[in-house]
Amino acid sequence: MSKHHALDRFGRSGNPVIRSAAFQERVSGNEEKMSLEGAVNKTGILLFLTVMAAAVSWNYQGPLMTLVSSLGMFVAFVSGIMTFGFYFFFVGWLVEPRPHNAPRAAPVYAIGMGFFIGLISQQAESLYPGIVIQAVSLTFFVAASLLLAYKTGVIKPNQNFLLMVFAATMGIFLTYLANLIYFAVTGNNFFVLTDNGIVGIVISLFIIGIAALNLVLDFDIIEQADEQGAPKYMEWFGAMALVATLIWLYIEILRLLMKLRGR
Protein backbone atom coordinates (compact mmCIF):
# COMPACT_ATOMS: atom_id res chain seq x y z
CA MET A 1 0.00 0.00 0.00
CA SER A 2 1.48 3.33 -0.97
CA LYS A 3 1.43 6.43 1.21
CA HIS A 4 -0.51 8.37 -1.40
CA HIS A 5 -3.87 7.72 0.23
CA ALA A 6 -5.80 10.21 -1.84
CA LEU A 7 -4.54 8.56 -5.00
CA ASP A 8 -5.37 5.10 -3.69
CA ARG A 9 -8.85 6.14 -2.67
CA PHE A 10 -9.99 8.19 -5.61
CA GLY A 11 -7.65 7.05 -8.31
CA ARG A 12 -5.45 9.42 -10.26
CA SER A 13 -7.75 11.97 -11.70
CA GLY A 14 -6.70 13.94 -14.76
CA ASN A 15 -6.56 12.82 -18.32
CA PRO A 16 -3.20 11.04 -18.46
CA VAL A 17 -4.26 8.68 -15.70
CA ILE A 18 -7.43 7.63 -17.49
CA ARG A 19 -5.07 5.94 -19.93
CA SER A 20 -3.47 3.85 -17.19
CA ALA A 21 -3.42 0.08 -17.59
CA ALA A 22 -5.65 -0.51 -14.54
CA PHE A 23 -8.34 1.74 -15.94
CA GLN A 24 -8.20 0.07 -19.29
CA GLU A 25 -8.56 -3.32 -17.65
CA ARG A 26 -11.58 -2.15 -15.70
CA VAL A 27 -13.17 -0.82 -18.88
CA SER A 28 -12.54 -4.02 -20.74
CA GLY A 29 -13.78 -5.98 -17.69
CA ASN A 30 -17.20 -4.33 -17.91
CA GLU A 31 -17.37 -4.58 -21.68
CA GLU A 32 -19.62 -7.08 -23.39
CA LYS A 33 -17.62 -10.11 -24.50
CA MET A 34 -17.63 -11.72 -27.92
CA SER A 35 -19.06 -15.17 -28.54
CA LEU A 36 -18.66 -17.77 -31.27
CA GLU A 37 -22.39 -17.54 -31.98
CA GLY A 38 -22.10 -13.77 -32.44
CA ALA A 39 -19.20 -14.21 -34.88
CA VAL A 40 -21.25 -16.76 -36.86
CA ASN A 41 -24.24 -14.39 -37.01
CA LYS A 42 -22.05 -11.54 -38.18
CA THR A 43 -20.48 -13.79 -40.84
CA GLY A 44 -24.02 -14.58 -42.03
CA ILE A 45 -24.96 -10.87 -42.11
CA LEU A 46 -21.83 -9.96 -44.09
CA LEU A 47 -22.31 -12.79 -46.60
CA PHE A 48 -25.96 -11.71 -47.01
CA LEU A 49 -24.85 -8.12 -47.75
CA THR A 50 -22.25 -9.42 -50.23
CA VAL A 51 -24.85 -11.54 -52.06
CA MET A 52 -27.37 -8.64 -52.15
CA ALA A 53 -24.79 -6.23 -53.62
CA ALA A 54 -23.65 -8.94 -56.07
CA ALA A 55 -27.28 -9.48 -57.17
CA VAL A 56 -27.66 -5.75 -57.93
CA SER A 57 -24.44 -5.62 -59.93
CA TRP A 58 -25.33 -8.91 -61.72
CA ASN A 59 -28.74 -7.59 -62.85
CA TYR A 60 -27.77 -4.05 -63.85
CA GLN A 61 -24.71 -4.50 -66.03
CA GLY A 62 -23.38 -1.48 -67.90
CA PRO A 63 -20.77 1.26 -67.76
CA LEU A 64 -22.31 2.77 -64.61
CA MET A 65 -22.24 -0.55 -62.77
CA THR A 66 -18.64 -1.13 -63.90
CA LEU A 67 -17.78 2.22 -62.30
CA VAL A 68 -19.74 1.35 -59.14
CA SER A 69 -17.98 -2.03 -58.94
CA SER A 70 -14.53 -0.47 -59.32
CA LEU A 71 -15.43 2.10 -56.68
CA GLY A 72 -16.81 -0.67 -54.46
CA MET A 73 -13.57 -2.60 -54.72
CA PHE A 74 -11.55 0.50 -53.87
CA VAL A 75 -13.73 1.30 -50.84
CA ALA A 76 -13.51 -2.35 -49.73
CA PHE A 77 -9.71 -2.20 -50.03
CA VAL A 78 -9.55 0.97 -47.91
CA SER A 79 -11.87 -0.46 -45.22
CA GLY A 80 -9.78 -3.64 -45.21
CA ILE A 81 -6.59 -1.64 -44.57
CA MET A 82 -8.33 0.49 -41.90
CA THR A 83 -9.20 -2.68 -40.00
CA PHE A 84 -6.49 -5.26 -40.71
CA GLY A 85 -3.65 -2.77 -41.19
CA PHE A 86 -0.95 -3.03 -43.80
CA TYR A 87 2.29 -4.90 -43.21
CA PHE A 88 5.18 -4.92 -45.62
CA PHE A 89 8.29 -7.08 -45.64
CA PHE A 90 11.35 -5.49 -43.99
CA VAL A 91 9.39 -2.28 -43.31
CA GLY A 92 6.88 -3.40 -40.68
CA TRP A 93 3.40 -2.02 -40.13
CA LEU A 94 2.72 0.81 -42.59
CA VAL A 95 -0.80 1.00 -41.14
CA GLU A 96 -1.39 -0.66 -37.78
CA PRO A 97 -4.36 -3.02 -37.30
CA ARG A 98 -7.38 -1.36 -35.66
CA PRO A 99 -9.93 -4.09 -34.92
CA HIS A 100 -12.32 -1.65 -33.21
CA ASN A 101 -13.03 -0.21 -36.69
CA ALA A 102 -14.48 -3.56 -37.79
CA PRO A 103 -18.18 -2.90 -36.89
CA ARG A 104 -18.19 0.08 -39.29
CA ALA A 105 -15.75 -1.22 -41.91
CA ALA A 106 -17.06 -4.79 -42.27
CA PRO A 107 -20.47 -3.96 -43.87
CA VAL A 108 -18.78 -1.44 -46.19
CA TYR A 109 -16.26 -4.10 -47.18
CA ALA A 110 -18.96 -6.73 -47.78
CA ILE A 111 -21.10 -4.43 -49.96
CA GLY A 112 -18.11 -3.06 -51.91
CA MET A 113 -16.77 -6.53 -52.69
CA GLY A 114 -20.32 -7.70 -53.45
CA PHE A 115 -20.60 -5.21 -56.32
CA PHE A 116 -17.25 -6.37 -57.67
CA ILE A 117 -17.89 -10.13 -57.51
CA GLY A 118 -21.38 -9.66 -58.96
CA LEU A 119 -19.83 -8.09 -62.03
CA ILE A 120 -17.13 -10.71 -62.59
CA SER A 121 -19.52 -13.57 -61.79
CA GLN A 122 -22.03 -12.40 -64.37
CA GLN A 123 -19.29 -12.15 -67.01
CA ALA A 124 -18.02 -15.65 -66.15
CA GLU A 125 -21.57 -17.07 -66.21
CA SER A 126 -22.27 -15.59 -69.64
CA LEU A 127 -19.14 -17.33 -70.97
CA TYR A 128 -19.56 -20.63 -69.11
CA PRO A 129 -23.13 -21.31 -67.89
CA GLY A 130 -23.35 -22.97 -64.46
CA ILE A 131 -19.84 -21.92 -63.44
CA VAL A 132 -20.96 -19.60 -60.61
CA ILE A 133 -22.97 -22.30 -58.80
CA GLN A 134 -19.97 -24.62 -59.09
CA ALA A 135 -17.56 -21.97 -57.76
CA VAL A 136 -19.81 -21.01 -54.82
CA SER A 137 -20.36 -24.69 -53.95
CA LEU A 138 -16.66 -25.53 -54.11
CA THR A 139 -15.87 -22.48 -51.96
CA PHE A 140 -18.22 -23.68 -49.20
CA PHE A 141 -16.99 -27.26 -49.63
CA VAL A 142 -13.37 -26.18 -49.06
CA ALA A 143 -14.38 -23.91 -46.14
CA ALA A 144 -16.46 -26.63 -44.44
CA SER A 145 -13.71 -29.25 -44.89
CA LEU A 146 -11.06 -26.98 -43.37
CA LEU A 147 -13.39 -25.96 -40.55
CA LEU A 148 -13.90 -29.62 -39.61
CA ALA A 149 -10.14 -30.25 -39.88
CA TYR A 150 -9.49 -27.26 -37.60
CA LYS A 151 -12.19 -27.97 -35.02
CA THR A 152 -11.13 -31.61 -34.65
CA GLY A 153 -7.45 -30.68 -34.36
CA VAL A 154 -6.27 -32.32 -37.58
CA ILE A 155 -4.72 -29.00 -38.67
CA LYS A 156 -2.88 -27.26 -35.83
CA PRO A 157 -1.76 -23.77 -36.76
CA ASN A 158 1.42 -22.65 -34.97
CA GLN A 159 3.96 -19.87 -35.44
CA ASN A 160 5.73 -21.64 -38.35
CA PHE A 161 2.39 -22.23 -40.06
CA LEU A 162 1.58 -18.52 -39.67
CA LEU A 163 4.94 -17.46 -41.12
CA MET A 164 4.61 -19.83 -44.07
CA VAL A 165 1.04 -18.76 -44.93
CA PHE A 166 1.83 -15.08 -44.39
CA ALA A 167 4.93 -15.20 -46.62
CA ALA A 168 3.04 -17.03 -49.37
CA THR A 169 0.10 -14.62 -49.14
CA MET A 170 2.43 -11.61 -49.37
CA GLY A 171 4.15 -13.25 -52.36
CA ILE A 172 0.81 -13.66 -54.14
CA PHE A 173 -0.16 -10.08 -53.27
CA LEU A 174 3.11 -8.75 -54.71
CA THR A 175 2.67 -10.84 -57.87
CA TYR A 176 -0.84 -9.40 -58.36
CA LEU A 177 0.47 -5.89 -57.72
CA ALA A 178 3.26 -6.37 -60.27
CA ASN A 179 0.69 -7.78 -62.72
CA LEU A 180 -1.51 -4.71 -62.21
CA ILE A 181 1.40 -2.38 -63.01
CA TYR A 182 2.40 -4.53 -66.01
CA PHE A 183 -1.22 -4.43 -67.23
CA ALA A 184 -1.39 -0.64 -66.85
CA VAL A 185 1.78 -0.25 -68.91
CA THR A 186 1.42 -2.93 -71.60
CA GLY A 187 -2.29 -3.85 -71.57
CA ASN A 188 -1.41 -7.51 -71.01
CA ASN A 189 -1.46 -9.79 -67.97
CA PHE A 190 1.37 -12.08 -66.81
CA PHE A 191 1.19 -15.22 -68.94
CA VAL A 192 1.35 -17.59 -65.95
CA LEU A 193 -1.70 -16.00 -64.31
CA THR A 194 -4.00 -16.24 -67.29
CA ASP A 195 -2.57 -19.32 -69.04
CA ASN A 196 -5.02 -22.23 -69.12
CA GLY A 197 -2.25 -24.78 -69.64
CA ILE A 198 -0.71 -26.97 -66.94
CA VAL A 199 1.44 -24.15 -65.50
CA GLY A 200 -1.50 -21.77 -65.13
CA ILE A 201 -3.67 -24.44 -63.51
CA VAL A 202 -0.92 -25.48 -61.06
CA ILE A 203 -0.44 -21.81 -60.09
CA SER A 204 -4.20 -21.42 -59.59
CA LEU A 205 -4.25 -24.55 -57.39
CA PHE A 206 -1.35 -23.19 -55.35
CA ILE A 207 -3.14 -19.85 -54.81
CA ILE A 208 -6.35 -21.67 -53.84
CA GLY A 209 -4.33 -23.74 -51.35
CA ILE A 210 -2.89 -20.61 -49.72
CA ALA A 211 -6.31 -18.91 -49.61
CA ALA A 212 -7.72 -22.04 -47.95
CA LEU A 213 -4.92 -22.07 -45.35
CA ASN A 214 -5.77 -18.44 -44.57
CA LEU A 215 -9.20 -19.71 -43.53
CA VAL A 216 -7.52 -21.82 -40.83
CA LEU A 217 -5.89 -18.67 -39.44
CA ASP A 218 -9.28 -16.91 -39.43
CA PHE A 219 -10.85 -19.81 -37.49
CA ASP A 220 -7.98 -19.62 -35.00
CA ILE A 221 -8.41 -15.84 -34.52
CA ILE A 222 -12.14 -16.26 -33.80
CA GLU A 223 -11.61 -19.25 -31.49
CA GLN A 224 -8.85 -17.59 -29.48
CA ALA A 225 -10.61 -14.22 -29.20
CA ASP A 226 -13.66 -16.05 -27.82
CA GLU A 227 -11.53 -18.02 -25.32
CA GLN A 228 -9.83 -14.85 -24.06
CA GLY A 229 -13.08 -12.94 -23.67
CA ALA A 230 -12.25 -10.35 -26.31
CA PRO A 231 -14.53 -7.31 -26.72
CA LYS A 232 -17.75 -7.56 -28.73
CA TYR A 233 -16.30 -5.80 -31.79
CA MET A 234 -13.98 -8.77 -32.31
CA GLU A 235 -17.05 -10.65 -33.60
CA TRP A 236 -17.12 -8.20 -36.51
CA PHE A 237 -13.36 -8.43 -36.92
CA GLY A 238 -13.40 -12.24 -37.08
CA ALA A 239 -16.40 -12.27 -39.41
CA MET A 240 -14.79 -9.69 -41.70
CA ALA A 241 -11.55 -11.70 -41.86
CA LEU A 242 -13.52 -14.84 -42.67
CA VAL A 243 -15.64 -13.17 -45.35
CA ALA A 244 -12.57 -11.52 -46.92
CA THR A 245 -10.88 -14.93 -47.22
CA LEU A 246 -14.05 -16.61 -48.52
CA ILE A 247 -14.39 -13.94 -51.23
CA TRP A 248 -10.73 -14.36 -52.22
CA LEU A 249 -11.16 -18.15 -52.30
CA TYR A 250 -14.32 -17.81 -54.43
CA ILE A 251 -12.57 -15.55 -56.96
CA GLU A 252 -9.62 -17.95 -57.27
CA ILE A 253 -11.89 -21.00 -57.65
CA LEU A 254 -13.87 -19.13 -60.32
CA ARG A 255 -10.63 -18.36 -62.17
CA LEU A 256 -9.53 -21.99 -61.97
CA LEU A 257 -12.87 -23.25 -63.29
CA MET A 258 -12.71 -20.73 -66.14
CA LYS A 259 -9.23 -21.99 -67.05
CA LEU A 260 -10.44 -25.60 -66.97
CA ARG A 261 -13.54 -24.85 -69.05
CA GLY A 262 -11.51 -22.75 -71.51
CA ARG A 263 -9.14 -25.62 -72.39
Place this chain on the structure above:
Amino acid sequence: MSYLTIVTGLLGLISAFVFFYFLKFKASTKQTQRKDRIRWSKYIPYKNETPVGDSEKESDDAKFKDN
Protein backbone atom coordinates in the same frame (compact mmCIF):
# COMPACT_ATOMS: atom_id res chain seq x y z
CA MET B 1 -28.79 -26.83 -66.07
CA SER B 2 -26.33 -29.69 -66.32
CA TYR B 3 -26.23 -32.71 -64.03
CA LEU B 4 -22.79 -31.62 -62.76
CA THR B 5 -24.13 -28.18 -61.76
CA ILE B 6 -27.03 -29.74 -59.83
CA VAL B 7 -24.71 -32.15 -57.99
CA THR B 8 -22.21 -29.41 -57.09
CA GLY B 9 -25.10 -27.13 -56.08
CA LEU B 10 -26.37 -29.78 -53.63
CA LEU B 11 -22.83 -30.29 -52.35
CA GLY B 12 -22.57 -26.53 -51.83
CA LEU B 13 -25.83 -26.38 -49.86
CA ILE B 14 -24.75 -29.22 -47.56
CA SER B 15 -21.29 -27.63 -47.16
CA ALA B 16 -22.78 -24.21 -46.31
CA PHE B 17 -25.00 -25.83 -43.67
CA VAL B 18 -22.04 -27.77 -42.19
CA PHE B 19 -19.92 -24.60 -42.23
CA PHE B 20 -22.41 -22.42 -40.34
CA TYR B 21 -23.44 -25.22 -37.98
CA PHE B 22 -19.95 -26.26 -36.84
CA LEU B 23 -18.58 -22.73 -36.70
CA LYS B 24 -20.66 -22.22 -33.53
CA PHE B 25 -18.92 -25.02 -31.63
CA LYS B 26 -15.70 -24.71 -29.71
CA ALA B 27 -12.68 -26.55 -31.13
CA SER B 28 -11.55 -29.81 -29.53
CA THR B 29 -9.15 -29.73 -26.58
CA LYS B 30 -6.56 -31.24 -28.92
CA GLN B 31 -6.68 -27.90 -30.73
CA THR B 32 -7.10 -25.49 -27.83
CA GLN B 33 -4.79 -27.01 -25.22
CA ARG B 34 -1.53 -26.80 -27.10
CA LYS B 35 1.63 -25.02 -26.03
CA ASP B 36 2.58 -23.90 -29.54
CA ARG B 37 -0.55 -21.91 -30.37
CA ILE B 38 -0.25 -18.60 -32.22
CA ARG B 39 -0.60 -15.71 -29.75
CA TRP B 40 -2.98 -13.51 -31.74
CA SER B 41 -3.16 -10.83 -29.06
CA LYS B 42 0.49 -10.09 -29.93
CA TYR B 43 -0.55 -9.07 -33.45
CA ILE B 44 -4.12 -7.84 -32.99
CA PRO B 45 -4.40 -5.21 -30.24
CA TYR B 46 -7.91 -6.00 -29.03
CA LYS B 47 -7.22 -5.74 -25.31
CA ASN B 48 -7.28 -1.95 -24.92
CA GLU B 49 -8.17 -0.62 -28.37
CA THR B 50 -4.71 0.83 -28.99
CA PRO B 51 -2.63 -0.05 -32.04
CA VAL B 52 0.35 -2.40 -31.76
CA GLY B 53 2.95 0.37 -31.57
CA ASP B 54 1.08 2.51 -29.02
CA SER B 55 0.81 -0.26 -26.43
CA GLU B 56 4.57 -0.59 -26.35
CA LYS B 57 5.15 3.14 -25.75
CA GLU B 58 5.93 4.34 -22.26
CA SER B 59 2.96 5.55 -20.23
CA ASP B 60 2.39 9.28 -19.69
CA ASP B 61 1.51 8.63 -16.02
CA ALA B 62 3.48 10.47 -13.40
CA LYS B 63 5.74 8.12 -11.47
CA PHE B 64 5.23 8.48 -7.69
CA LYS B 65 7.93 7.04 -5.54
CA ASP B 66 6.73 4.92 -2.60
CA ASN B 67 8.91 5.12 0.48
